[in-house]
Amino acid sequence: MHERAGTTAQPQDLINVDDLLGKYYDVIPDPNDPEQRVVFGTSGHRGSAFDAAFNEAHIVATTAAIVEYRAAQGTDGPLFIGFDTHALSGPATETAIEVLAAAEVEVRVDARNSWTPTPAVSRAILVANGAASAAGLRTSGPGLADGIVVTPSHNPPRDGGFKYNPPHGGPADTDATSWIANRANELLAGNAWKHVKRIPYERAKRAACVKPYDFMAAYVADLPKVINLDAIRDGGVRIGADPLGGAAVEYWGAIAEEHRLDLTVVNPKVDPTWSFMSLDWDGKIRMDCSSPYAMASLRTLMDGGAAPYDIATGNDADADRHGIVTRDGGLMNPNHYLAAVISYLFGGARPQWPADARIGKTLVSSSLIDRVGAKVGRRVEEVPVGFKWFVPGLMDGSVGFGGEESAGASFLTREGKVWTTDKDGLILCLLAAEITGATGTTPSQIHAGLVEELGQSYYTRLDATATKDEKAKLKALSASQVRATELAGQEITAKLTEAPGNGAPIGGLKVTTADAWFAARPSGTEDVYKIYAESFVSQAHLGEVEQAARQVVSEALEG
Incomplete structure (x- = not known):
């Protein structure tokens, strides 16, 4: 435990953004060094330009590999691209658009030229592929959409990340990521990436194949399909939302305005050094909304009986994770929150869901979820670590809820249809407010009741x-x-x-x-x-x- 864990970052903790961006363009990775190659983990390729692990060469090569992969798969519809607030995300997005435009891929970029949460990209892909139509989601045939999200999620400010979401809208599986990484590393070898066709960004963004898409308007307008917003309004639930300097910062204000919620963005700051953050357990700046150290300021805000909000929420940089703070229970352990929402959703709050819809959990999530599943009479499906394992069930509605112990989850619409196939921290935060408004009890109180009935974990x-x-x-x-x-x-x-x-x-x-x-x-x-x-x-x-x-x-x- 670092001696300053939970305290506000100091100047010596901050990155030099200009130096980082300079190294993005100037440093050429060594393809013979395993630490400098393209490696896709459970959420894409991540690394830092400081370490020659996330540089222009990586993004040129990886984007070119994605162009080849989607062509081989017959994916010829629009590619939706979004990016978060990390310093490296903007330049990496521009590099990717240069390659995509040169390859004449139909690209959809944010109409506001602003940040886009991961769930908004997933939702856009699925809607483009028919998820919101009467015919339903289409998974084969011409014109299928896919996407790229430029984000290292909750990683420190020095890092960059790049992940591919195929037409199912969720994280690419190992077959796809292995092929893309191998091809990207072939292009890095011998500096072949330098010969990948590109169009200078100022021209690329005006290319006929690069078109605007209003991710935020589409996502915010569809929220009543997945969240009972009437329960939040009618219950008078007061929400304090902290985007932690991430991509959700403008979304929360739009959600409050369009849906008339008593919702305050408690921290609207965006700063690529994240100078306003408190240090995580190891002394690093990390936008982990499930960490009591990273969430120290929001926890302090909610301490005591005079807390200004009923529910306070946090998100990581790309808003695919959630953090929930209640007045009576403080920052909820992610496992505790998952158990509480599963009890609520499958306990009668979603009567239109399929009667046999399963509960999805990763094998490192709490067994309290198994006990809740038995209580509500639903099968619990335990899968390996990685949200990609929930994608098929969320797509066809056979899994009503899929969640990870690392504070990532998504669930079906109120009608029992697919919402997103990637983690959605925004709806998990709004669900905490729905629970409070609909039941008169907070998620932490629901968890306490489960503990009394099912045992302490x-x-x-x-x-x-x-x-x-x-x-x-x-x-x-x-x-x-x-x-x-x-x-x-x-x-x-x-x-x-x-x-x-x-x-x-x-x-x-x-x-x-x-x-x-x-x-x-x-x-x-x-x-x-x-x-x-x-x-x-x-x-x-x-x-x-x-x-x-x-x-x-x-x-x-x-x-």
């Missing part, structure tokens, strides 16, 4: 050091390599290397007992593996589970 996530070889072994682990028969005094009931919901490899290990579990996964960016653990016994038992988890993994790796 003790949950943690931590990192353990690991070499690259150990991480590779962990990713390829088989259940038979786990020799342990008990965990923290309880009999082991399952040893999982595949997700029970869809049979997909989890890239690690999950071990369960009657009242506890742990999961271990290698980090894709650091020499650590992540341990997630939960106990329904006690905080002390959780500590025993943590220690046992380290031992089980060590023995398996040694074997």
Whole structure:
């Protein structure tokens, strides 16, 4: 824990934006250095121009690869492109448009020449592909749309990010990202990227194939389809929204005005250094709306009985994550909030949803969700980490809600149709206000009731050091390599290397007992593996589970 965690950033914590942008254009990555190649994680390619990991060459090569990939897939409709408020996002977007315009791809850019949240891009793709039409969502045939979102999400200000969303509107799957990354790295090799056809940006933005699209107007107008805004208005719910300097900053004001909500944007500042942020747990500036340290100012605002709002909310830089603060419970743990909203949505708030619509959760999310699922009589589908696993179910309505422990989720419209297939932090924030207005209780109060009925969950996530070889072994682990028969005094009931919901490899290990579990996964960016653990016994038992988890993994790796 950093000694200044939770305190406002100081000048020495801030990036030099001019230096960062200069390196974006001037630094040429070494394609033989694994740290400088294009690598797609669960949410696209991320890196910093300071590290030669996110530079003009990367974006030229990756965009050219996307042009080739979409052509090979027969995707010939418009490509929607949006970007967030990170310093590198603007230049990277301009670079991408230069390549797309030269390739005569039909590009849709924000009509306001402003920031665009990830969910607004996902929604635009789906609407273009028929999601809002009487005929319904189209997934094949000519004219299908896709998109690019230029964002590193909640990452520090020095970082950039670039992700591709195919016609289903959600994060691209591993087959797509592997092909795109491999092709991009081929173009980086031998400086072939320098020969990719481009049009200078000032000309490219005026090209006939580059047209404006009002992402914000379309998204805001459609919100009554997914949120019961009448409940918020009629309940007199007062909302304080903090975009944390991200892409949602203008959206919240538009939502308040168009839908006549008692909603105040408590922090309208946008600053590429994020000088107004409080430092996260490790002393870094990180726009993590689920972190009590990054959300320190909003938590302070809501402290005490005289808090000016009933619900306060936060979003990360591209607004695909949510943070919820209540007057009675403070900043909600993401797992607690997911359990509360699932109880609300499937407990009668969405009567038009399919009667067999499932609850989607990642395997590192709280088992309280499983207990809530049993309570409301719905099947819980447990999938590997990554929102892409929820895409098929959200598309066809067979999954009503999909959520991750990292504060990312989306759900169906009130009629039971697809809303977005990427995470939507805006609707999760508005849902907290809907719950408060419709039930007269806050989400934290709903969670407290679930705990009283279903049991108290003790949950943690931590990192353990690991070499690259150990991480590779962990990713390829088989259940038979786990020799342990008990965990923290309880009999082991399952040893999982595949997700029970869809049979997909989890890239690690999950071990369960009657009242506890742990999961271990290698980090894709650091020499650590992540341990997630939960106990329904006690905080002390959780500590025993943590220690046992380290031992089980060590023995398996040694074997």
